[in-house]
Amino acid sequence: MLRRLPSMVSAFTVLVFVFLYLPIVVVVINSVNADKFLVSWGGFTTKWYAKALNDERIRTDFITSAKVAVASSLISVAIAVAASLWARNARVWSRRALDATTYMRIVLPEVVLATALFIFIRRLHFQLGVTAIVIGHVVFNSAYATVVIQARLATLPISLEEAATDLGASPRRVFQRVTFPLLAPAILVAVLLTLSFSFDDVVSSLFLGGTNAETLPVLLLGLIRISVTPEVNAIAVGVMLITLITFACAAVVATVRGSIGVRSTPQAPDVEE
């Protein structure tokens, strides 16, 4: 299967994949392990799943996480698309300013950003909670989204949009009929990326949630620190399944849309307003 490589390198790669999946296998096994201290195999059980599903706090936190993820992802991608379209025709120095802020938002350690926003929000007497978490997540998520969308935009010729403009389409119509369909795959990638970053985030959520909002990862970290809690494994497997199903659906949608898109792109956009 692995081609034209020294066998040592191939064997090593296989070992690394084992390393990458080992903890996930442990999580899956322990999610159905009846031994409540998780030290040895105590037989098969589904009670941890039942326990997790019936826990009010877990359900609430899951919904909080989902809300935060969806809100921060949509805001991030929207402002990233706007900024990327602007940057395409902007002057060199203003494009550099955008690149610099994007880079800084990605490389700044999250603890520093979270503490800064925490002090900022306390100082202005705003409330910590869901809105604060969303604000924090958008700071870094919009930077990742900008990178993804700019990368795609760089490969698209502007001539299609110019043609639409020359044929009399308004800027809004050009965006709807030409730019957006061409950007759709990158937007999908950016949405999925930011959703998963936000859903899995601990540090910003911990600092900015305060006592008003708790996300699932923050709850999991708290549970783990107190004692051995087998239901965290069931929660993780559940979340993993949801994620994989979402990604699989997205992949299917992308392939279907992609195969249609290839044929419909060269069609002249409808110029009537």
Place this chain on the structure above:
Amino acid sequence: MTEDPAPRASAAGSRRRSPWGRGSSRQLLALPTFGWTLLFFVAPLSILLLYSFGQMNLITFDVNFGWTLDNYRQLNQSLYVHTVVRSVLLSLGATLGCLVIGYPVAYTLSKQQGRIQTLLLIGVMIPFWTSFVVRTYAWVNLLQNGGPVENVLHALHLSHGSLNVLYSPTAVWIGILYSYLPLMILPLFVSLERIDPGLTHAASDLGASGLRAFRRVTLPLSMPGVIAGCILVGVPATGEYVIPSILGGGKTLMYGNVIADQFFQVGDYPFGAALAMTMMAVVTLFLVVARSGLSRVEDVT
């Protein structure tokens, strides 16, 4: 990547009749990003900087903005110096580990084609989609005394007796290495994938051995990926909070934990701010070194 000069040329030539409106209305597109960055990134960091020179009244919990360096002087205490040094060493160690482990993997991936390559790339990404907290927690299971890792090492006669790794710096190192490995593999893969196979063929045609061709051609050309990977791993690893809190067991703390403690337990915001600003300085230093390395590499290639 294919460099197509046509779009760039037409973009420059058509600035006047851009489809995106003209003049000031188009500038509005930049507003959300710059507004958000200014309000929720630049402003909070400026306040953090101000706080780091301020003082906390321990009775009223008000912060006075005197210009004092006391918070930074406090950093001299051995507890904090040790933590900073430990964080930097753990982060550098994990970055190096990721590089050594990730390079052969990225190289293997870059030599595959089509569907197999896509599947392997997805395989590298999938661990990302399992809860980060719970994946790290799984290492507690794996590394504990009498756990699977100890059993395997015993079976291979590589160690005897208890492993005693859990809740030590080694456990934190393994945790960071594990979590950040995909972030090293992906940029390495991108840079290796881009190298024209004709170059290594030319080197072997000219009589270079496989190893020599790799050392003189492939390795230098992949340096941008090496540096990008080191930045993606080294910077967040320095500020890591979750992994040391789970695998360090409250004993092996890193910088991120000390900062968080100032806010959640001690309540000394100005000192916490000084700690955070110092971390920013450490990371900036790291980035400056990495970037100067990158520009030197790009000069060569």
